[in-house]
Amino acid sequence: MNKNSFIYLRGCKHAAFTVFCVEEGQKSYYDPQFNVKVPYSSGQQVKRSIMGKLNEVLNVEPSPTEFYFDVDKKGALKEGEVLSSCDPHYVDQLLGGWMRTPKGGKEKAVKRRSPLSISAMTPLHPLLASVPKENISFDRSDRPNVHKVVVRDANGNVLTDEQVSIFLNGSDRSLYRKWIPDNTRATGLFVYDVAIDLRRLFCVPTNQLEPEITSDMVETLKSDGWKVVNTVFGECLLMPKEQREKIIPAIADALIDWHITSNQARTFSLMETLSIAISDNANTLAAAIRAKLIDGDNDSKPKAKPIIDEHAGAATYVTLPCASYIVTETESADALDKAKQDLVNRMLTFDYENQL
Template identity: 50%
Template sequence: MAYSSGQQVKRSIIESLNQPFAAITFNWEIDKKGKAGMLEPHSPCDPSFADQLLGGYMKAEKDTMTVKRRSPLSISAMRPLHPLLGGLEMESEGEATAFDRSNMAQHHNVNVYITDDKGKRQKIDDNDLDEWLSTNNRSLGAKYYNPGKQSRATGLFVYDIAIDLRTLFCVSTNKLEPELRPEIEEKLRSEGWIEGQNVFGKCLICPQKRREEIIPALAKAIVNWRITSNQARTFSLMETLAIAISDNANQIAYAVRGELRDDTEKARAVPRIDENVKAEVFITPIASGYVAGAVGTADALDRAEQALIDRMMSFDYENQI
């Protein structure tokens, strides 16, 4: 079946936050033959930035402390509402998947290394790098490129997001499985993050003022994100038919679903939006073009956004125990 991975959905949501991004360090290596190749990019692992706090991070380098934070957003793949309600078309020419930040290249960092005959890697200074780029007519941007065949998907799709309010604005200070480097922990404390404790142990809690900035941005991003592409011809409205919000995962599954019909010679599926479940269901006007009997309102997405804001605002992050 056609699908978009949860990782891609998460990236699209994070990019829709309209918040300052942490600078990523992109690494390149030039081997002894003068050929440039990409190395793994590095994250600053700094949760004072919304994309790091919400998206999670991991940094593991030789001879240094490994730090990692699980994202408080658990996101499923975006997949067909029913196997018979989605299609997949292969592209005639392969496209590339990329960790691409070239649209904000000056904001991020780019490191370039050269490897000598003994395999020793050393960072190139700016003057030598400028000369190498000019000599080889190359550019080494803020992107991590992975070529491969891609495809196009059509149909009705659904995805699920679980927001863990317990860790949404709490960063663990556990030294056995650290989420913070000492210098970052010191920085957070100086910025007003306070000591607290959640079900997982001691933590630092994001200040209320900062929470009140991030929550509306996160709610808006969850409701209004779109898959982005650097190819103009791939634009799609990705119109939303319905959103269901609940603290019960089963009710979410019941609310928006596909139903198999066997009243014809060939089995077929129909989409169903069920407002009788124990969830808040928000239906947009365009749903009536796909779902029989669906009646939507023009402010459905605005109300869904506000419902998410209310739920996140009302949680007591500072008194969880």
């Protein structure tokens, strides 16, 4: 029987003047205790970045997704279901989870909760991150002979060059620049947390009352060498050992080396990893990588001091860039390699075949 069924990881990253963006710029929330607005990256965005890195390390295609649309009686196109393949042969499905609930109820719904619980990436402390603003422009004024300007009146009619000239008379406005004011950026020290449920990492339950996979997929997995094992979740199918041992190092790489580089991010930042803490006790992570509030002198505002504590009960790994932001004497060039190996060893030593 396995004593420790979970691995907990906390990572600390530095972000410099970047944007964790989906639609309308930098996401932020208000911290009521310190009365500041702070930037963050959602857990969904972090998870997507980790899954993308996992596929990249393994050099495999992401799992296919079906996008359904419906045409209503007026001929308008409306959003329908988005259905996952629900196939554990795809690593991003096995580790990322899935849900398939087709419209109409003719097909049985299947859903799998991810064995990786991934937090949002939030400031190490509200006072150690900020949301600065800047005004930017889309400027093509250096080549007015190349680019075209179209001015329309209130009825949508295009004005002639002479009409535009009259309209702009007395104005210094340039029609070759688009001003985009108040663009927010994210800067500071950020942390993200991951919990790995080793009991479910490579196992898929066969129960058809609350199914994670269809009965047809059960038979397919068995024919592909997946082994029947008993767990606290009932009868499960376990991925073959040789496949697990190939995937485990990729998981370690993805959990530590991920970056937000998808179409959900703008303004590139290295987002360098400063420190990693790993433990089988979640409480030790918050102590290993933390901040300490320091009262201000007289009327000055309080400050926060970032701390890496190697005696808090977690295994900590400190990179060279960390010394630029946090006082430490144990930084090393191979810190991330050691952290990855720690994760690999913990995942390899878990007895997946004999969980009970």
